[in-house]
Amino acid sequence: MERRPRISPNILITGTPGVGKSTICKILSERTKYTWREVSKLAEEFNCLDEYDPEYHCPVLNDDKMLDIMESMMEKGGNIVDYHGSEFFPERWFDGVFVIRTNNTILYDRLVARGYSGKKLEDNIQCEIFEVLLEEAQNSYKPEIVKELQNDTQEQLLANVENIIEWIEKWKEDNL
Numbered sequence: 001m002e003r004r005p006r007i008s009p010n011i012l013i014t015g016t017p018g019v020g021k022s023t024i025c026k027i028l029s030e031r032t033k034y035t036w037r038e039v040s041k042l043a044e045e046f047n048c049l050d051e052y053d054p055e056y057h058c059p060v061l062n063d064d065k066m067l068d069i070m071e072s073m074m075e076k077g078g079n080i081v082d083y084h085g086s087e088f089f090p091e092r093w094f095d096g097v098f099v100i101r102t103n104n105t106i107l108y109d110r111l112v113a114r115g116y117s118g119k120k121l122e123d124n125i126q127c128e129i130f131e132v133l134l135e136e137a138q139n140s141y142k143p144e145i146v147k148e149l150q151n152d153t154q155e156q157l158l159a160n161v162e163n164i165i166e167w168i169e170k171w172k173e174d175n176l
């Protein structure tokens, strides 16, 4: 079946926990009126959490159920999807993938402030150091749609939002 083109792009905002995905998505959704889809919240809302992971003390996402639920949401475009992962989504969903990055020391402080400690804290810092989410995005989407944005300071936060808004305008010029 031929897919109808989207009139607004779908955007994925990804990166290690604490890099500022929610902060960016909130401002971006207010500015663009696109719908902010926090996958972890959707998972709770639609009962897509399965068994408990004893190592990380968090529930495990039921990928297939989550994807089924999100499919119809993604159809028309105009979504800003917020998730610390990118490979489990169908590639065709996204027009732009933004990998948010933060300096390790700054990220450490943010995660401590959030109450992370021990293995959970260390694993997330390692995840950022080894660019796990960047590599995952680069392996899952065409290189021309994957962009890395540094998000250490308030100034960078505002610049990142502007950058994504400009990207949306450009997408519209090129696609509509």
Ligand SMILES: Nc1ncnc2c1ncn2[C@@H]1O[C@H](COP(=O)(O)OP(=O)(O)O)[C@@H](O)[C@H]1O
Pocket: 015, 016, 017, 018, 019, 020, 021, 022, 023, 024, 110, 151, 152, 153, 154, 155, 156, 157
């Ligand atoms: N550019 C930034 N400069 C300073 N603090 C930031 C910036 N972006 C996010 N923060 C702060 O970092 C913390 C984690 O941000 P959050 O958006 O919750 O990250 P994520 O959604 O990726 O887990 C929050 O306290 C937020 O206010």
